[in-house]
Amino acid sequence: MTTPTCHKPGDSTGKARAAAAERLTTFVDAVIAIALTLLALDLPIPHGDTTGAMLSSISAHGKEYIAFALSFVVIAAHWRAHHEIFPQVRSLSSRLVSLTLAWLFMQVLMPFATRVITADGAFPLRFSLYAMVQVLASASFALIIREIRRGHLYRTDAPPPGVRPESDAQRLPGSGVRDVGSGLVPDRRHRRVPVLARRARHTRHRPPRRGSRTVSHS
Template structure:
């Protein structure tokens, strides 16, 4: 039976991650534009004029929600936390608390390609970190005896694939001329297809793979 080191219990890690993600999601809403008190513009018109901000908010919210849900799914099956797993939480949480800023800048549509790259890159870092955390859990045998290891492996591949996809769109946006008409944001709607393809590949690769517990 492994001894849980002080400050590294899975429950404490989950609680801290929950708090950080909750604050990040709240800040997303706080940064949304609001009509001036003396504005005579119809509210529907105001929403249309700031559609980019609300699009960025919804997208960032969904990604943070996915990270929260997946992180819980992983840590419900974790019995111990290694130094590597703790370290991999640093870029995840750093990107999460940073997320409201690129969301606001990208949504405002004033910084062009750089803002798009910043938004996509931040999302990519979070997804890559999430995938690497579950990868470390599996490779180091930190899961419980009744853990669904095949599912953890699939989620690892899916999250890393999504992360690499978003990083690729960030690189593409960064190399485009400022205010380019190429719709990089439309590529993000391909994320579910990337997740589906990655999941199928991961499931096919399950044959012949052993866990540290089985070795």
Template sequence: MHDESDEVEPANPERLIYFSDAVIAIAITLLALELPVPSGDVHGNRGVLDFMREHLTEYVAFLISFTAVAMHWLFHQRLFRYAKGLTGGAIRWNLLWLLMIVIMPFATKLLTSQADAFQVQFILYATIQALAGLFLWRSFSALQRSGLLRAHTPPLVITNTLSWIAAVILTFAASIPVALVTHSASLCWMLLPAVRFALRFVRPGRR
């Protein structure tokens, strides 16, 4: 026999949101901790400036990764603020998304290391970024399929946010084959706004 008291209510999304926020904060902190600082053999203003110029690549990579993590956090909070429950699929995809976020400090350090393996370093970093976007997309899609969005959810906010996530996936994925032929593949990442703009005209159901 089936009784209404046996129904299992959807999990509270606030726990997942708070947990995700904490993981992202840790990832950003780890990014900052990896920044090179002058050692005891660096003296004077000129010495510090020379040291910072020598490690400019690491500082730029930090800014790129910080922007990427912050962007993923923004996507997450824009989408999951409208969740009224969670499914097992949404939780699993969200955990995979957080795995990519946690790996980003390692990938950033590897990208700027002295190892002579540009393709491996670059492709690993770009793959992590693309997978992070894909996993976040799948996590939210699980909520949509289960009807676990609040009634007042604004369709335009959801559509715009998902189009940005799609642009992230496409931009970083497209840079991977480019890295096989040139060391300037990172310039592809600058096309992210253009890719996002182009997606506005291919979006299904666009009026």
């Protein structure tokens, strides 16, 4: 006779939140792949009947190839940072989803900014547009990390790099750790207590020096 398995409501809710975070991560991977594909589609194809003509064509399109390599490295760095953080996220908030979509918008806008910076015209304005996209992408990702910390959306058993759960300070009373914000900071005052205690014991048990007079009090 089999016993029916009882599932707690909290377990199903936690699994649903974890599944939502996993779906968002999969969506991010797909959008990043599309952005890299759009970046490669704009690469000019070199032409030439001879080797010299082919090399001359490659040299003529050198700025397009350099801009492609730079944008590829930037998008890959953003994806890698996201890949290191989001596997430790246990649940989502509406603000976190909105910030992630804003960050993805900047990633998709990167191929367009790359085409603009390699086009003809006023270079300062074109460079300003490219730099603005980079700044907004970095700022949106910083807000994503801030939202994860603020909402405690990370897993307590394996928090993301640089994030410590606040409950650690409660589990370690008297360990010389102070809770500042969402992290744990060692308390320097705690380190001085054992040192002072050792000095006191050493002074108390120190034998009298030779030649020293013992003064008796009546």
